[in-house]
Amino acid sequence: MNAEKTKSGRHSFGALATPLGLTGDSALEFLKKNGVHFVLAQFVDIHGVAKSKAVPRHHLGDLLTDGAGFAGAGAWGLGIKPHESEYMVRCELDTLRLKPWRPEYASMFGVGLVDGEEHPIDTRNVLRRQLDRLAKRGLKLNTGMEPEFILLREQNGEFVPFDETDKLAKAAYDYRGLSRAREFLHPLVETLEAVGIDVYQIDHEDANGQYEINFRYNEALRTADQITYFKMAAAEIAHDIGAICTFMPKPKAESTGNGMHIHLSLEDESGKNAFGDDSDPRGMGLSKLAYHFLGGLLAHAPALTALLAPTVNSYKRLVVGNNLSGTTWAPVYVAYGDNNRTAMVRVPYGRLELRVGDSAMNPYLATAAMLAAGLDGVDRELDPGEPHNINFYDLSLKQIAEMAVDVLPQNLNEALAALRSDSLFADTLGEELISEFLEIKQEEWTEYHRSVSQWEINRYLRFY
Incomplete structure (x- = not known):
């Protein structure tokens, strides 16, 4: 039609x-x-x-x-x-x-x-190679990615929420914020469904003008294709109504950032969830395979962060301690827990949710890296340790350190250093690719580090 x-x-x-x-x-x-x-x-x-x-x-x-x-x-x-x-x-x-x-x-x-x-070093090819490794084991990776974005307009040289009435201090799930963005959300959802992308949930997130659209999980390569299509559609439909749809990880210090949580599970040749096991003594419905895969994610967490949170701006979202926005769904603690949104990995029964990444990630590269880390955990039968079903935000850094829980890199430079020292990703994804990524991102860090921000001007211009 x-x-x-x-x-x-x-x-x-x-x-x-x-x-x-x-x-x-x-x-x-x-x-x-x-x-x-x-x-x-x-x-x-x-x-x-x-x-x-x-x-x-x-x-x-x-x-x-x-x-x-x-x-x-x-x-x-x-x-x-x-x-x-x-x-x-x-x-x-x-x-x-x-x-x-x-x-x-x-x-x-x-x-x-x-x-x-x-x-x-075509990242779609890189993901296919990792999926081929998995297929030789009789397994398939299913993923569901949850992209967050903020809808803005330009006003007097500043970027403000597209809906000028979207001003609530706690805007999550607000009906009015959702309804008044229908000029953008409705055609976007219609577009996705028209090409067979099954949207099942739309909500207004914590920040003013921030939304999340969830579509049904799929085989990992298809999910990455769908995310790419989604971002193109969102940008163009926003442009048509005079708006800007941004996937920038942290557009404003005082607002929550744009994450992209990744749900994942492995499926065997019979179509059964290979991560699922109702007899799990911890009550999280995870199989031994899932725990080993989880062990790989945790073991390679610092280097993995460079590929899932790949910009200077990403680390304004991944912060330790109090966040200027007052709320963060970006846990920096290398741990997992049963439905624990303050840990790096949450366990919705029978699957894993990796919560580190943001909406600036390359979905092909991020998925390939995640799979490489997980399979290393499977091959080495890594033990992720016991779950932490606690609110990490209630604890001091000293208390967290006493629990032997590590913290993710706190800036891009630290993350790149971790990636450089972790040979797994060069060995599995390709040395050429990782070298290219490191070179480009190190240049990004250098440019950022040499720039002079408005904060510095405000702080130092009259002070000294």
Whole structure:
């Protein structure tokens, strides 16, 4: 069904989900039927930002065979020099998705190639390699990612909540804040559902103008694709109404940050949850496999943080002690607990929720790193220790240290140092990739460290 304009000016999307089992010819017919003129061949850079080349639909066959060519040096983190071979994206039909907010476009992801070989530091390829390791064990990784974002508008050179009445001191779950953003939320949810992304929950979060949209879990590669699609849709639909949708981890010191919690479980070949075990003596429904996987996450937590919280700004969210926002859902304590939101890992019965990451993460790279750490725990049968079912925020750092609970890195530089010293990620994800990531992020830290902030001016200009 073609997207049609309603009286309100919005598109009525209808049933636009891409049919299963498309071939080249049937896909072309599907695109014609839906009024698509261009297909975007897409990949993400090392930051997780979507990059595209528009290809007229009658060249769809070329995208499925040779692929679309890019000068790799034009994107962050591909490690390709200007004099080296072209980076090609050979698209996959099962990733074909319409763009209901721009009905003349569709998009596809695919395999990143250089000289006909899979490019080792294409982050989507990196995740696929980790999933292949898992498949050889007869297992599949399911993930559910929970992206938080803030809807803003620019006013007199400042960024303020898009809804000017969204001013409550404790805004979480506020009906009015949710209802008055319907101009943005409704078309966004319609867009996601139109392409087969099953949204099951929307809420107003703690900060003014902050929201979270949850969609049903999926196989890990598909979830990462969906997160990328979601962020593109959110940005463009916001732009159309004069708003800015930001996934910046901590836009304001006095407001809660934008996290991206990751729910995960392994599934065996029979479709059973391999993390689940009702006989768990701790009552959390976890299997021995799950505990070993958890042990790997905790053992590699400092280095893992660099890949899940990858910006300078991320560490304004991951703070020890009192947070200027008054509330934090960003635990920095390397521990786990039964439904404990103050620990790094929460255990909703029979699965794990990793709470460190934020909405700036590259979902492919973050998932691959998480899987590498977990499998190391499985291979070495690491023991995560006993759960901590306590409120860490009620304890002093001295009390926490006496419990032998470590604290996550408190700035990007510390996290990069941890990643540099933990050989697991270079060994499993690829030395080229980790070197590229470290180089780019060290430059980011250096630039930040040399900048002069307004805080410094306010503090020191007249003081000395």
